[in-house]
Amino acid sequence: MLLCDVGNTSYHFLDEEGDYKQSVKxxxxxxxxxxxxxxxxxxxxxxxxxxxxxxxxxxxxxxMQHYYKTMGxxxxxxxEAITHGVIIDAGSAITVDVVTNNIFEGGFIYPGVHAMQxxxxxxxxxxxxxxxxxxxxxxxxxxxxxxxSYGFFKTLYSEVIAHQKDIYLTGGDAQKLLKIFPHAKLxxxxxxxxxxxxxxxxx
Amino acid sequence: MLLCDVGNTSYHFLDEEGDYKQSVKxxxxxxxxxxxxxxxxxxxxxxxxxxxxxxxxxxxxxxMQHYYKTMGxxxxxxxEAITHGVIIDAGSAITVDVVTNNIFEGGFIYPGVHAMQxxxxxxxxxxxxxxxxxxxxxxxxxxxxxxxSYGFFKTLYSEVIAHQKDIYLTGGDAQKLLKIFPHAKLxxxxxxxxxxxxxxxxx
Numbered sequence: 001m002l003l004c005d006v007g008n009t010s011y012h013f014l015d016e017e018g019d020y021k022q023s024v025k026x027x028x029x030x031x032x033x034x035x036x037x038x039x040x041x042x043x044x045x046x047x048x049x050x051x052x053x054x055x056x057x058x059x060x061x062x063x064m065q066h067y068y069k070t071m072g073x074x075x076x077x078x079x080e081a082i083t084h085g086v087i088i089d090a091g092s093a094i095t096v097d098v099v100t101n102n103i104f105e106g107g108f109i110y111p112g113v114h115a116m117q118x119x120x121x122x123x124x125x126x127x128x129x130x131x132x133x134x135x136x137x138x139x140x141x142x143x144x145x146x147x148x149s150y151g152f153f154k155t156l157y158s159e160v161i162a163h164q165k166d167i168y169l170t171g172g173d174a175q176k177l178l179k180i181f182p183h184a185k186l187x188x189x190x191x192x193x194x195x196x197x198x199x200x201x202x203x
Numbered sequence: 204m205l206l207c208d209v210g211n212t213s214y215h216f217l218d219e220e221g222d223y224k225q226s227v228k229x230x231x232x233x234x235x236x237x238x239x240x241x242x243x244x245x246x247x248x249x250x251x252x253x254x255x256x257x258x259x260x261x262x263x264x265x266x267m268q269h270y271y272k273t274m275g276x277x278x279x280x281x282x283e284a285i286t287h288g289v290i291i292d293a294g295s296a297i298t299v300d301v302v303t304n305n306i307f308e309g310g311f312i313y314p315g316v317h318a319m320q321x322x323x324x325x326x327x328x329x330x331x332x333x334x335x336x337x338x339x340x341x342x343x344x345x346x347x348x349x350x351x352s353y354g355f356f357k358t359l360y361s362e363v364i365a366h367q368k369d370i371y372l373t374g375g376d377a378q379k380l381l382k383i384f385p386h387a388k389l390x391x392x393x394x395x396x397x398x399x400x401x402x403x404x405x406x
Contacts, residue, residue, distance in 0.1 A: 093327070119321075144273045148312050151312045155362040
């Protein structure tokens with residue numbers, strides 16, 4: 001079975017042998033002839049994929065009752081993957097979604113690592129430091145690098161742990177954020193896990 | 204007595220009649236002939252002011268032992284103004300500083316309202332919403348505008364209240380943030396208060 005999570009920058013495939021990515025700029029989905037079960041956050045590409053008979057959009061198989069209309073389909077499938085917990089999906093944005101007994105409770109959007117680094121730099125050249133992932137978040141900072149690192153990480157951390165649930169980390173910067181959330185479960189396949197779970201119910 | 208807090212964009216004066224601002228781009232400090240007690244975050248302007256005999260930099264009168272070298276002098280004087288509490292100074296950056304029994308414990312830097320608005324917009328046009336200051340931060344969001352508003356405000360809120368201290372709000376966006384921190388004390392004159400307190404000890 002071939003699965004594909006189409007993001008803003010790449011087609012992310014998963015088959016029996018593993019996962020691989022293709023750029024949305026260069027990849028032609030017509031080159032695939034077998035059946036592909038997909039989700040897609042990219043509205044323009046989605047229109048193209050709808051024309052292809054072997055590409056099956058599985059977004060339609062999710063009960064949308066508890067989600068909201070403008071919520072990214074990748075967030076929805078990550079939520080489908082778990083029964084209880086907080087999901088941190090760290091990409092260009094960091095989305096944080098809370099699931100309680102299989103029901104999506106709500107979620108929020110925080111800037112991603114790259115975006116936040118730019119934000120501090122643009123406020124002042126005096127704040128142009130790389131984030132310190134080894135920062136001790138139990139101590140208030142007394143230097144500029146830690147002051148921005150704490151500002152970015154600890155605020156997110158304080159809010160996430162307030163929900164007192166298991167934490168699932170996924171997305172391109174998940175590995176980095178594991179230093180900030182050492183007790184989180186790193187599940188890089190979370191969206192695919194959600195896709196498999198939804199497919200299991202319908203196939 | 205004339206006080207002046209020189210920021211990155213303006214000379215902020217306070218005399219017996221009230222406060223007023225002058226742009227750093229157009230104002231000539233030589234036009235003032237009376238004695239001015241000032242602080243200045245702007246290193247280039249500070250060099251110019253040092254040449255003027257009637258401009259007295261009062262940064263030198265603060266015991267710097269508990270502060271750190273690259274910490275903005277405006278943050279330091281806000282800390283000098285209080286004996287115990289958390290200071291939120293909401294400008295181009297939002298600085299959060301904790302003072303316990305007259306001692307600066309440390310602080311962090313979070314992006315300001317304007318910077319954060321740009322950050323979300325730049326991540327995706329789908330996140331181009333004004334922040335919702337009337338958001339209910341006790342409920343997890345289920346729409347995009349609240350998802351970014353919660354991401355910006357609630358993370359900051361969760362961290363600030365974790366310190367369990369009185370909250371002092373100051374800076375250009377203090378009034379706006381009073382909606383997020385309704386129990387905070389709005390003290391627009393906080394930096395001037397710190398300047399007066401330091402002057403009281405030396406004059």
